[in-house]
Amino acid sequence: MFEVAAWYLATLAVGAGALLPATVLFTRLRSRGVLYARPLGLLLVAQATWLTAALTSVAYGLTLIAGALAALFAWSAWIAWRDPARLRLLFDRRYTLLAGEVLFIAAFALIAFVRAQAPAAIATEKPMDLMLLTVVHNAETMPPPDAWLAGFDVSYYHLGHVMVDVVQQLTGIAPAQGFNLGLAATGAMVAVATAGVAVDAVGLGWVRRRSTVWVAAALAIIGMVWLAPFEGLAELAAANGLGGVGFWGTLGVAGLPGPAEATNGVPDAFWWWWRATRVVPGTISEFPAFSLILGDLHAHVLALPLGLTAVALALETFEGGTALTWKRWTGASGALLLAGALFAGLAMTNAWDVVTYGLLWLAAATWVFASVGWPIAGALFGAARYLALPAAVGGAIAWPMVATFEGERPGLTLVTDGASDPARFLLFWGAVLLPVAVAAVCTRMRVTRRHVAIALLLSAAPAAVWTMAAFVGDDGAALADRGAGWVTLGALVLVMAAAVAAAWGAYRDGARDRAAWLALAAAAGAIVLATELFHVVDALGFGRLNSVFKFWGAAWPLLALAGAVGVALAWDRSSLPRIGMGSLRLRAAVAGALIGAATLLWLGSLLYAPAAAVSRAREAQEPGLDALAYLDVRDPGAAEALRWVRANLDAERHVLLEAVGASYGSGNVISAASGVPTLLGWPGHQVQWRATPPVAGRQATVDDIYREGATPRIHRVALRDGVTHVYLGNEERRQYGADVATRFEGWPVVFELFGTRIVAVPPGGAP
Incomplete structure (x- = not known):
């Protein structure tokens, strides 16, 4: 219990130091960035200590970390002295801060409890993550030495592990306990940042009901850290004797159905919950609930709070109230430093994410330029020019670490297998898509044929490029091999085009909140569409497996946010169907029935996480937070x-x-x-x-x-x-x-x- 309290207080202190700097970066959003202060504070302290230890003779450790934290508070004090109104701004958001803190405590305690049921750092990539955390903790210089290749330094992005070690050093907690506490705190930061983005997206417009922001935040949090794919629901149904081998076998998921054996509704089969990430053949598709239950302190999990903060920054740009010129940066050097540090942090924590979230920010800026009449090419140029300064700052911050990476330079190639068939695609994506679909049904869209045509051309362009490249590259057989994958591809193109066109219409009408959730859905569609056509060539050598693993992990948060905000706005506008004595029209009845069925399916998909947590607790591991306690027994x-x-x-x-x-x-x-x-x-x-x-x-x-x-x-x-x-x-x-x-x-x-x-x-x- 002491370790949990100490960890919380240390993160509270670091987050408090970043509250005022966060308001410098986020000037237009409802929250003014206060719900992203924890990840920003940990990022700034970790970057400062890593760079100092790497570029100077100052040793990495508690003294350096304490100095970096003191510098962060000194910067905050300077901001308050230069602009006392910011203190009033924080006071005005005291209820937002309080709600965020209550949410952090609840999520931190819950995830720590779940981790305490199966804390051992064995299997999957836990031993590797423990090694990284240990060598960072023991290091005096950066990058730290590689404990699995004597004489070499670590050649892998590891700033996320430095962020965890910042708290370890401040509290005196060893890596064995910090391993699980760091994951629990990361999950809690994800929950708070998710709520922040949802509230900020709703805040781009005017809401009629006070409850709307709460609905958006609650749905977003549930969709992010609790919801699971339909495959998880199928596992539970099959284990409890519903359906049959023939029925579940038609879904084509290896190992489904497992034995029809369950205790109190939870399958008895060992690690049955693992299959929810192996739905589409040849891929690994994790989602946050799975990652937190599995317990790997891995880079893609540690980067999630930073990724959500980057989504908030893209939302700030998308709001359109700030002139996208270099004056935004030259007139606010603190904002320039923070924006650069954020994207450098993504590169140093999980390098794949800097591409995803960097392109999202670029797309948001391009959107704003296009909305005021710039042609697409010109808008893209203007956006690139606007982002050039923070990109340069980010590159300068990240380069000392990136330069130490010794891996082969990745390439890009075509997906030439069948890609995702519709059934298994929906088996994974269906649950998180349901709120998006409900919101779309309940939202009045204003689109023009011209906008639909342009959106369709833009959405279909990647598929056209893939087709031409397949012909030119003598991969024509891939056209036939895709088979049912063409249905998935076509649906992605059409849905993405519809979302883009509807978002554009809403944006032009001034409905920034509605445009935001539609644009988030379109961005998620673009990410998934890209993985259906192309994949990164890396040393792993398993086709698109790693590309799907990395990029689908970024699409899930965007869809969770899009659906939550869309449903909340439909609730706010009273556009959710009400079936009663005065509303018996066929259209309303059908819509209500479909939404009711979707709601039941969505609620059913919430059963996976608690069932998986119970299943992990049955593994008879030594309970507690010590990731190495299992050694004393085994x-x-x-x-x-x-x-x-x-x-x-x-x-x-x-x-x-x-x-x-x-x-x-x-x-x-x-x-x-x-x-x-x-x-x-x-x-x-x-x-x-x-x-x-x-x-x-x-x-x-x-x-x-x-x-x-x-x-x-x-x-x-x-x-x-x-x-x-x-x-x-x-x-x-x-x-x-x-x-x-x-x-x-x-x-x-x-x-x-x-x-x-x-x-x-x-x-x-x-x-």
Whole structure:
């Protein structure tokens, strides 16, 4: 409980320091940015400490972080001194601040409770994220050393882990607990920022009912962090005996249906909830509720609060009340710094997001230029010119980290498989699309044929480019291979065109709030459409799998926001159908029936998250917030060895050899949890992070050492590669035989307990 309270208070302090700077960046929105202060504050402190530790001789740690936080408060004090009216502005938004704080506390406590039921940092990418968090926490310079490739620095975006460590350093909480607390706080920031964007979007217009902003915020939060795809509802129905194998099998999801066995309505099958992210073949499609329940402290999750803040910045531009000239930046250097820092933060936390949210901001600026009569090409040029200064500032901030990335430069290629078929596409997207559809049915759209034609041309252009590229590139077979995917593609083009045309009509009529939710829906459609046509070529080598994983993760928040704002505005305008004695017209009755069915489906999709949380609690993990407590139960020898390593070895002077663990496995836990490096860990990820990692050579060296043991040749090899200690635990016995420890009997034993042993490599000259 102490750790939870301490974490909350530390984030409260950092967020308080960023309240006034947030009002400098957000000058036109209803909230004036106060609901984005926490992620902004953590970002600014993390960036300042990372850059200082990377570019100067000042050591990373608590002193530097405290100095950065003090500088943030000094900036706030300077803003208050220069413009005292901003203090009044904060006071006027005291109820917004209070509501945001209550929401943060509730979400933080709830997610922390869920994480406490299954806190172990095992499986999926948790060991990797723990390694990153540990090496950041122990580092003195930046980038930190890579504990899974001794002698190398981390070559992966890791500012999100620095943001978590800012709180760890301020509270004295170790990475084992910070791992789960950081994820819970991230989820809480996502909830607050989601509410902020929804309230700000509604605030672009005039509302008739006070409840409208609450409806928008509540629906947005639920759609963001609670809602799940229809596949999750299908899992629950199948496990409880509804339908049959034949019926559920027609959906084409591998593993669905599972066993028709459930306890109190929750499926008994192990990790049944996993399949909700593997709906479309050849893809991984996570959504926030899944990510928070799974528990990976991964880059795409850590970037979500920043991404939502970037959506708010695009909304600020979309509002259109500010002249989009360089005077916006030259006259407000603080806003320029914050805008640049925000997009630099995205690049340093989850580099893929800077493309998505950067293009969203560019589209918002282009929209504003076009709305005052600029032709599309000119509007795009004007928008690019307007964003040039913050882009330059962001590039300068991010470059010291980006320059250290050693991975292969990604390319772009065509999607040549069948892409997404309509059934499985709706099985994933249907639930979050339902509020958007309801809002569309209940909103009167004013469009012209000309606007529809232009929107249709713009929406169809990517598909036309793909078709021509397929012909020119001798990929004509892809046209036939797409099959039912053409239906998905056509529907995306039509829906996106309709949303763009309707948004344009609303914008021209001055209905900025209505235009905002339609534009958000169109932006989400554009992202998904792009992944149906093109994908990034990366070291992972699994087609569009990684592109869908990264980009669909940005589309879900946009759709959740669009649907929430659209339904709230329909509620505000009293345009939701009411079926009663005085309203029995067929059209209203049909609309009401459809909306009722959609509501039931949407509510049913809310069952997944609590069921998945209960299922995780049944895994019999050691409850609590310690991500490493499982070691004391499952591998007490490793737990004691880890304590010894932390107390006796130093990451800068020692290399502790471990057997090479496979990616997504449970190996290399000692290096991950201590930060003391090993020669090689998770080679599959090293290949993704670096263009030419010494994977093959180091794998061979590790194999030789464990297979041959304490021979003179191996002694020379160990000294050559800097190995100072050799770990002999369960994974080593599994890979190299139960007698592996006996091969090192000639070397001094420095630790031995519960069948786990660590031997020291004798110094040079002592075989």
